[in-house]
Amino acid sequence: MRLLPTRTCTPGMRLGRCIFSEEGIILLNENVELTQGLIQRLQQYGVDFVYIKDAVTDDIQIEDPLSGETRMKAITEIRTHYRAFMETTGQRKLSKSHVLGKAFGNVMKMILDDLNEKPGTMIMLMNMNVLNTYLYQHSLNVCVYTTMLGMVNGYSRDDLMTLGLGALLHDIGKTKINQALIQKPGRLTSEEFDEIKKHTEIGFRMLKDEPNMPLLSAHCAFQHHERENGSGYPRGIKGKEIHDYAKWIAVADSYDAMTTHRAHRLAMLPHQAMENLFAGVGTLYEQKKVALFRDNVAIYPLGLTVTLSSGERGVVVRINPAVPQRPVVRVLEGPDGEIFKAPYEVDLSSKLTVFVSKVDEH
Incomplete structure (x- = not known):
């Protein structure tokens, strides 16, 4: 799953995790298909980021520290x-x-x-x-x-x-x-x-x-x-x-x-x-x-889209506990915006010449 700013979501996307009220009640279940109305309501209620199901990153699982x-x-x-x-x-x-x-x-x-x-x-x-x-x-x-x-x-x-x-x-x-x-x-x-x-x-x-x-x-x-x-x-x-x-x-x-x-x-x-x-x-x-x-702290959360210093864009798929500021990134796009048919992963903790230069906030 991917972590996306709610305001960039589009109708047809499916939630990767449930949306809860502050009182712990499930408001929207995992796998619910987003509509324009739901997206607007999430923004109105202060949900700035959501996890979205995505075939390229469907192996990313977000573990809650509490049961x-x-x-x-x-x-x-x-x-x-x-x-x-x-x-x-x-x-x-x-x-x-x-x-x-x-x-x-x-x-x-x-x-x-x-x-x-x-x-x-x-x-x-x-x-x-x-x-x-x-x-x-x-x-x-x-x-x-x-x-x-x-x-x-x-x-x-x-x-x-x-x-x-x-x-x-x-x-x-x-x-x-x-x-x-x-x-x-x-x-x-x-x-x-x-x-x-x-x-x-x-x-x-x-x-x-x-x-x-x-x-x-x-x-x-x-x-x-x-x-x-x-x-x-x-x-x-x-x-x-x-x-x-x-x-x-x-x-x-x-x-x-x-x-x-x-x-x-x-x-x-x-x-x-x-x-x-x-x-x-x-x-x-x-x-x-x-x-x-x-x-x-996971400075770059799992599922977050980032741009690397090489100009390539990808998604954070693993956190390196020893150096959390240098995660493992699955590279999906080239510097020119070309989408790779075969994405590959780069471990920034070992490839020290490459670093996260930008986070997809918008």
């Missing part, structure tokens, strides 16, 4: 508890909030079990086939990205549980912020941004006394917008004053935000988001954490 059962359980728990908090007035706790630590602890165990079954898996985009990822799916994505980074960094299972819970619930304070403000398209006023910034302190207060919830997980909610140079919030702390867990979450949170569709801009592809993260090294993010993220 369907784990994904559905996680989204269900996030939706259930977040909605309950949204429906209560003020910042008071729910009468049954004592189940929060237990419920999300069980979800984290399932996530860790799934990730442990696939050691060495590269971090792949999780937003490509989900509508409206603004809070529920974002929370899950950041949890998975952060937990995978923690595993590569050598954290114990207990540490991963604490880190993962903090990542899963890092934005829980947003449930007590006006949702119209959270989803507002376009630029926020300074007063509106000040209101949204309160979610870090609110989240900390919601989690810090929660039974079965590590205090460090609450501090992840508190500190995930703090930055290396002290320019973050809510306290403006910097460097070593920020807990390592919050620093990991800051990188994953920013990456997921950049690779997610927003009302005022299209989703970025991984290589673009990575460039932005590196631009913030030393000022916003810790260098070694961004570097570890780079070394473990």
Whole structure:
């Protein structure tokens, strides 16, 4: 299958993967034939890229890091508890909030079990086939990205549980912020941004006394917008004053935000988001954490169309874990646009004179 910008899709193409709502419900099944109306609706709902079936790349399979059962359980728990908090007035706790630590602890165990079954898996985009990822799916994505980074960094299972819970619930304070403000398209006023910034302190207060919830997980909610140079919030702390867990979450949170569709801009592809993260090294993010993220993220996702420095065009068919920025590309077209009858593959990790010069974004 191939990964194509939705706006370049044409009627008659067939989906290579299901399209889900943020609540985990299948909206369009795999193999559904796209119509002009469906394509327009996908664009309206913020699906900027889709996987399309293609005879030349039908051997490319995109593996999800989580099982369907784990994904559905996680989204269900996030939706259930977040909605309950949204429906209560003020910042008071729910009468049954004592189940929060237990419920999300069980979800984290399932996530860790799934990730442990696939050691060495590269971090792949999780937003490509989900509508409206603004809070529920974002929370899950950041949890998975952060937990995978923690595993590569050598954290114990207990540490991963604490880190993962903090990542899963890092934005829980947003449930007590006006949702119209959270989803507002376009630029926020300074007063509106000040209101949204309160979610870090609110989240900390919601989690810090929660039974079965590590205090460090609450501090992840508190500190995930703090930055290396002290320019973050809510306290403006910097460097070593920020807990390592919050620093990991800051990188994953920013990456997921950049690779997610927003009302005022299209989703970025991984290589673009990575460039932005590196631009913030030393000022916003810790260098070694961004570097570890780079070394473990599929900068060029499977199925992506790329142009090589030779002028040839092809599709990414495999990721080289040791050098993810140099994947295996199946070359389909020559520099003059001639379509090859017999495509061939080039491993950029061994053919160092050739590199990806352009990504098919449009």
